[in-house]
Amino acid sequence: MILENYYFNYSLINATNKPVILFLHGFMGNIDEFDEAIKLLADEFSYLTLDLPGHGKTEVLGGDEYYSMPNTAQAIINLLDKLKIPKCFLVGYSMGGRLALYLVLHFPERFFKVILESASPGLATETERLERIKRDTQIARKLARITNKVAFVDFLSNWYNQAIFSYIKNHPQYDQMVENRSQNNPQELDKSLRFMGTGCQPNLWTKLAQNTIPMFLLAGEYDEKFVDINTEMAKLCKLTQLRIVARAGHNIHFENTLAFVKIMREFLNYTNPL
Numbered sequence: 313m314i315l316e317n318y319y320f321n322y323s324l325i326n327a328t329n330k331p332v333i334l335f336l337h338g339f340m341g342n343i344d345e346f347d348e349a350i351k352l353l354a355d356e357f358s359y360l361t362l363d364l365p366g367h368g369k370t371e372v373l374g375g376d377e378y379y380s381m382p383n384t385a386q387a388i389i390n391l392l393d394k395l396k397i398p399k400c401f402l403v404g405y406s407m408g409g410r411l412a413l414y415l416v417l418h419f420p421e422r423f424f425k426v427i428l429e430s431a432s433p434g435l436a437t438e439t440e441r442l443e444r445i446k447r448d449t450q451i452a453r454k455l456a457r458i459t460n461k462v463a464f465v466d467f468l469s470n471w472y473n474q475a476i477f478s479y480i481k482n483h484p485q486y487d488q489m490v491e492n493r494s495q496n497n498p499q500e501l502d503k504s505l506r507f508m509g510t511g512c513q514p515n516l517w518t519k520l521a522q523n524t525i526p527m528f529l530l531a532g533e534y535d536e537k538f539v540d541i542n543t544e545m546a547k548l549c550k551l552t553q554l555r556i557v558a559r560a561g562h563n564i565h566f567e568n569t570l571a572f573v574k575i576m577r578e579f580l581n582y583t584n585p586l
Contacts, residue, residue: 313394317374318387322362324395327355331424332400333580334360334392336408338430338563340468340493340501342368345405349565352573357580360400362391364408366504367496379507381514385415392422401580402426405565407504410434410513416527417519425526425580429572430562432541433516444511452505458498465494479534479561489566520549527552528579532560532567553579 313320323343324332337345343361350359363370365379365387372378378387388411392400402423404412409431416426435441458464468490472480480486506512527549529542533556546554555575560568 321369336404338406448509
């Protein structure tokens with residue numbers, strides 16, 4: 313669908329009289345990120361999935377500023393308007409979780425409930441933000457220099473060597489996940505990281521207390537960094553529950569899909585979304 317400054321690649325699976333869940337994937341993910349969870353949920357909900365700017369088949373038609381979080385969030389609201397979805401559930405993972413938190417804090421009237429998986433409100437201090445921007449810029453430059461799939465797969469292999477993903481390589485579908493990630497355009501990922509990375513996103517820590525939407529925070533038991541971040545978020549944010557998910561690291565919906573789906577069913581409680 314073409315919107316102002318964007319062409320969005322999306323999929324809307326409608327189940328009769330069932331509320332929509334909008335899924336937002338993580339960095340280097342795509343429209344297929346939550347397929348396994350959606351298969352298990354079957355026709356219990358309707359589902360809206362999409363490629364975020366810089367990913368998959370979505371195209372940014374305007375300048376680089378349209379990769380940013382505020383502009384991407386507004387574009388998603390515009391997409392919901394075009395699809396005549398006045399209100400929905402929201403699930404976001406990692407980068408998509410940061411974007412989901414921005415959406416809920418700025419457009420609360422559009423969402424029933426939100427699940428944030430391995431997400432954060434950004435960085436609280438200017439020093440932290442500048443350091444992260446410096447690090448992300450170095451990674452973005454590596455992406456920008458990739459010219460073939462072999463080099464991109466090598467980059468992905470190194471990416472998943474990070475401690476935050478230390479358990480994901482043992483997953484039986486790991487190779488397939490890397491193959492899916494390799495379908496992205498490295499030059500587009502470069503722009504996503506430079507304009508919507510953690511360092512350059514708006515600091516949402518100070519806005520957490522303003523939250524008015526029921527929120528479920530998920531962190532994997534092996535992901536100590538995000539366990540700590542989400543514990544702090546839960547202290548500051550009203551209407552918030554925190555669940556530490558067993559047998560999972562950063563990518564909970566991939567590493568422990570059954571637990572992820574069980575939590576979704578329990579929390580979203582679609583028979584009484586309000």
